[in-house]
Amino acid sequence: MTVNAPPSSSASSTAVSSPLKRLGALLAVSLVVALMTGPSGDSPTPLAGVKGSIFDVRVFKFLLAAVVIWAITLGYARLQPQIAERRAAVTTTSRRLFARPGSRPITYLLLLVLAIIIPLQLSPAAQQAAVTDVGIYALLALGLNVVIGYAGLLDLGYIAFYAIGAYATAYFTSSRALPTHSSVLFNPFAVFPIALLIAALAGVLLGGPTLRLRGDYLAIVTLGFGEIVQKVANNADGFTNGSRGAFGVPKLSIHVGPINYRWGIDPLPYYYLLVVLIVLVMLAFSALERSRIGRGLAAIREDEVAAEATGVPTLRYKLLAFSIGASTSGIAGVIFATKQFFNPQTFSLQASLLVLTIVIFGGMGSLFGVVLGAIVIQGTFFFLRDVVPPNDRYIYFGALIMVMMIFRPQGLLPSRRRSQEIALAESGGASVEMLSAGTVVER
């Protein structure tokens, strides 16, 4: 583990620009921030917002802040050696702490306890968000992580499988939610395997022909698939109830022997169910990553032609990754459908992009990173809900993504392999042997 090069956090500071240029950039950024935080315009007077935020006294506040930050960066550049030293000391200590044998299970247990306790302390609104925003999106992101993080396939229509899971649940469990329903109605728990199969089947049907295409085409075809599913859900009134959505899907319930439990309106039970599912999925996927299939997928991601040449059945493995991701998404759809009302609006392209962003932001290929990404991104979203007008949240969200990509493209908690890849690319593509050497040490 100590062989590995440290993650390249210092690369942004190595790209030193001239101080004057930096001042210009900071001033420009401060103007944008002034726009972001200033008064809004409206359609009859579309330029009022710009006038109120840029051509106003308040703009000097922002310009002044930019100059102050610039001065600080000047000082920072001088202090850099000392800071780097401190940082190195901290990282080595923490590494030594976490590398100690037996510390990993304890860390995991601690995280699990935190995941159980923290929601109890939250406000009801935050508990709701913990379920529908964080929990379900963490599950979705874990599934997409197999497709993007392990196999390197870009899927922009991922939310379609979530929709398929949700509509399948309504179809198989309720006689009222949709205009049509299956002849035999099931308990929602029995729908988990059904939705898993249907979503996986949809994944195979979509992936079968399209996975032969090159990466960018796969992106556009999956994007098209996502749009088609949403449009059909919106327009096929006879089956999906159109834009009115599905209402009245029965809640989850267990009736086994003495256990009789029914999920209700309280979000916490759903949260704990999600925690259990997420832990199971993480265990399964970490096993998958270490298996022969996982190594095959990594080979496909690195170089598909070489993988094919060395005997990896690339198409079959890609199809497998695709349908594993799809079925995870389908399961998330089941929970969502039993928890609350949904309509085609829920399954927009924006939602697909949000899941994708969570995966990349958290750290592609890293299970904990992906979950952390869901918590941070959705948490930021939730926090901003009280601070800025609801529509403005997307501005901050977009800015956050851009800043993240500029300063830490490997994500918050990158998988070790991924940060090596990025470090290698930055250093101008050193030998590939370094990568494989790293893997040997890691595994």
Add this chain to the structure above:
Amino acid sequence: MQLPQAVRAHSPTIRIVVTAVAVLLVVAGLTKIVLDSNLTWSQFLQLTVDGLTIGALYAVIALGYTLVYGVLQLINFAHSEVFMFGAFGGLFAARWVVGSSGLPRGAESVAYVAFGLGCGALAGAVAAFLLERTAYRPLRKRKAPRLAYLISAIGASLFASNLAGKEFGRQNVPVPPLFTDGVLFRVGGAEVTLQTLFIFGTAGAMLILLERLVNGTRLGSGIRAVAQDADTASLMGVDVERIIVVTFIIGGLLAGAGGFLYAIVFNASYNMGFVPGVKAFTAAVLGGIGNVRGAVVGGLVLGLVENYGGYLTQASYKDVIAFGVLVMVLLVRPSGLLGERLGRAA
């Protein structure tokens, strides 16, 4: 790059049989639908005129995607926001010149439209330049992986469209009327209005200019060189960074002017870019991404197909039809109708 596998997966006979069966099914289905729909000849011509008009707009936007894809091999996801800023740029310019003087006439109206187009193109170019500076160049300096560009572009797109929503309001903003619209002439029962002709003519002029620029100038040969092989081009003395910036600016000029044309018909709004952006990207892929002529053909084909299909089924299925056609074309001919040419991806 997947050639060996593709060859193995589709043996020629199977491929021909599958293609033939698919084509037969599609033709049979289409004939049935057309016969059932009692579509008259003049309606058909009208659909064709409208389809070509919207298709020409798709083509103009698609060129931005195709050019950037050609030189960088990446999908510029935020191109639709360049389009949106172009529309607003043109709109504000038109509002400013028209003022409260009412409907302009004659030469005045020509000058105002030209001014609006120019300002729209300029706004688009500025937006594209800023986009390249903030979302792409920092990543390129760090040699970031391809996915990072995509995510950064998605972030930029969210940021830009919602910032516009905050500043310009979230309702539709109309462009003030710049000319008296009316039917100019009829083609076998289909009405061609001044607006239609103007949009089609402007789009056509821009496409021809771009074709000349890419294939007939020094700058164009620089762009083509970078598209073919950036490393070798830089060894031959091509300033690759400059070519990339210029490519973004050209794409921005086209998208900005296209945005203004679009806003004349459909008004401007903060999220106006999304649907035409996705359609234009589809058009670029359909024609063969990285191929300038392909983008034009793809745009026109897409405009026609979705207009016919929307009439035959229901208007809300237009997008479904557009994507369905894309998927089918990609399955039969993965490199698009005309093939990839400008920038064959490594």
